[in-house]
Amino acid sequence: MLIGRRSIAGLAVGLAYTGLSSRAAFAADKEIVVGANVPMSGPAASGGIAAERALTHATEIINKEGIQIGPDRYTLKIAIYDNKYIPAESVTNAEKMLSEGIRYIYSIGSGNSVPIVDKTNAAKALQFSFASGKDHLTGPNLPLSFRSVPTNETAYAIYPWLKTAYPNVKRVAHVNPSDEAGFTESEDRRAQAEKAGFTNVANEYFKRGATDFYPTATRVLTSNPDFIDFGGSIGRDQALGVKALRELGYKGMIMVGYVDPKTFLEIAGPEGAEGALLSNTLIEPQTQVQKDLVDWYIKKYGPPFSAVLYDSWDPIFMLAEAMRKAQSIDPVVVAESLRSLEWAGLFGTMKYGMKSVYKIDCSMTRDIPMGVVKGGKSTYLTTIPWPKGL
């Protein structure tokens, strides 16, 4: 099913990179292909499918106006490469994309983004990763690697806020999937929590897509935490984890992220979900853009709306804007333009930053919206501003 699309993509890029058609002023639009290396099947497929839908719709909007560079008008095209959430598949995808001439890559998942980042940078291709990560995915040696969503970095904002908002919390435990994403999140969150003055009591891991969470929950509870951070866990996994914790009698606080509030409530159940903090989560669409996005989604795909979709929305607009500003489609030039771009997006002002940690501005910084489940409903709690000077 993908083969057809891939060869078309390759052809299109070939066209875009030959100067042939640029002579004619009336020439058709030129296409820039963005290869999406995302899980469309397997235990993380929910994220990949949501991303595909967001990216495709975003490019439709961008292409209405197009990206005018000098006399040429460019459009963006998304080509999907299913990585099944398997690192080896991801590497194959990256090799294919690069050999087909694709120089813009959108990648989901740590385990899928880390093993390809050296290759994409060496090939001077710009890689966006919606993935947890640290130095191995971001740094001065990887100037074309951008982390398009704040992931483990949210801990830099959340834990200091937590200390003042919930002074009674003392003992923090982390629950994460046992893979690249989970290990990174667990480590970074532990570091930020300890820096903010909390005691770290446990870092537990579960197998992504596991059926039963009683064992993991039982295990976590033996360390007697009063705050449990689900870190890099996603969707169904963390809802089940939360449900299990509550059924096993846990009364302390719980924080989840990367979650659609409705789905979370449905799976964790009203009793299970009650009181959970929804970190970095937009509860209900607030702005017109957000509302339009939800309306379009429901109309096209039917309910439920997938809030994970918000995260794959802005990066592609920022890419288009960076190209316009730089008046170039060369990834090296576009990367520098992207680094200095301030974008008014779904989550307010968005900018690639975090130079103080990664020695290069390459990780998304923005305010962090927080929600909480109260009376069986997810409600807006507060917005944590991005810490100054990061």
Next chain:
Amino acid sequence: MLLEIRALAMEYGTARVLSGVSLNVAEGEIVTLIGANGAGKTSCLRAISGLNPTAAGEIRFAGERIDTIPPRKRLDMGIVHVPEGKRLFPRMTVRENLEIGAFKRRDSAGIAADREAMFARFPILQARQKQRAGSLSGGEQQILAFARGLMARPRLLLVDEPTVGLAPLMVQELSRTMRAIHRDGVAILLVEQNAAMALRLASRGYLLETGRIMAAGPTRELLANDYVRKAYLGL
């Protein structure tokens, strides 16, 4: 004629194992089919009960062509096959094996009566009725195989080497059983390597060699035939 086979041929893949076999069994008659190992005796019975397709020729039962209908339809007509090696259901009890012999019948009262009749005729089965069939001795298993076949109320019983590996006493007992079945009006086509026993029991016989009928006739004549005496009776 109850069973009429005309010019039957049979093949396993490309290997022809029966050719031009013609054979009859009259209502209530005991007929035997004797022959050496690999002669095609079992194949012949399998063609009659429908386990294997025929390659040529025709099989009629009570006047009707049966060689293209499935085994269960032939069973309905009264053809019951007690196969070589007994082929009991080893992890079912003796009683269950008898019941499944009557699988196609719906008259539960009749089935129960027949079961009791089997128990009366073969007391050993009654004693062992709750035991798994696989745990019976060879002779007991052969009796059960017979009884299971009878539970289907046959008009024609196809019996394949029932005496293999049995003690002489047991062989005698089986002979008596077959006579009794015969007296009830059931026709029997008996395949045997024990030619002496088979020829004494049956009224007519066929001699099969490498897939062809080599001799046929009343058992009296076959018993007197020099070739048969030398090759099959060891006299």
Next chain:
Amino acid sequence: MTATLALQIGITGLVMGLIYMLIALGVTLIFGIMRVVNFVHGELVMLSAFAVYYLSAEWGINFWLALPLAMLVSAFTGILCQKFLFRPLRYDILNCFIIGIGASFAIRSGSWALFGPEPRAIPALVPGVMRIGGAFVSQQRVFTAAVCVVLAVALFLFLQYTRPGKAMRAVEQDPEAALLMGINIENVYVTVFVVSGALAAVGGALLGMLFGVDPEMGAEPLLKSFIIVQIGGMGSILGTVIAGLFIGMSDSITETTLGGELAFIIDFAILMLILIVRPKGLFGYDV
């Protein structure tokens, strides 16, 4: 380890073992009777869960009406697999295995496209949590365990005492002899897929209430089923029950004391050991 922790591990293991057993029974039934490893079974579990979800949670049909409908859908899908996948391959074990894997992946990918990325949940029938000693278990899990036991007993009685059940056992023990008894083997195969599909549907509904519904939900239980069926002896109902409980318990112990990653490794180690000592599994027999 405290007594409370041990009790908790025991309760968790018992419930999961019973759920795995229920899924595995459908697999072992088909294998025992047809010598076909049905890779699609996990997808039947998943599709039934979606069917129950849509019928009850979305369209407001009573759960007790939705479940039998889902069982029908699942049984029907099972028959389709039998007629259009396995029969054309003449039930050849290897071909069926390979085509089953293919079909399973195709169904899963199609389901992602059809049902979308967000997981769903079938609302629990019995909310609330029960306290046993110092250990906890949700009422829904207790209910689930009870349903699994009832179904295992029902399956046993069905095979033992009903006419179609006896026909199944006869075909399992000697298909050719069954043919001579007048049993229509194709009909028996259809019945097997119907029963197995119905079990999968109940399994899907129960899993969906406990763990949510998404296109991948059948994958792990199916893998566990294969391990269980192998350990218990392919085709042995008793073996499946015992091995199911055994794996549930062993998973609970390893996942709770050592962490989630290790459970599958330990499962396979147990499987290896048992297959070395008893190549046909605990209760397997020559086929």
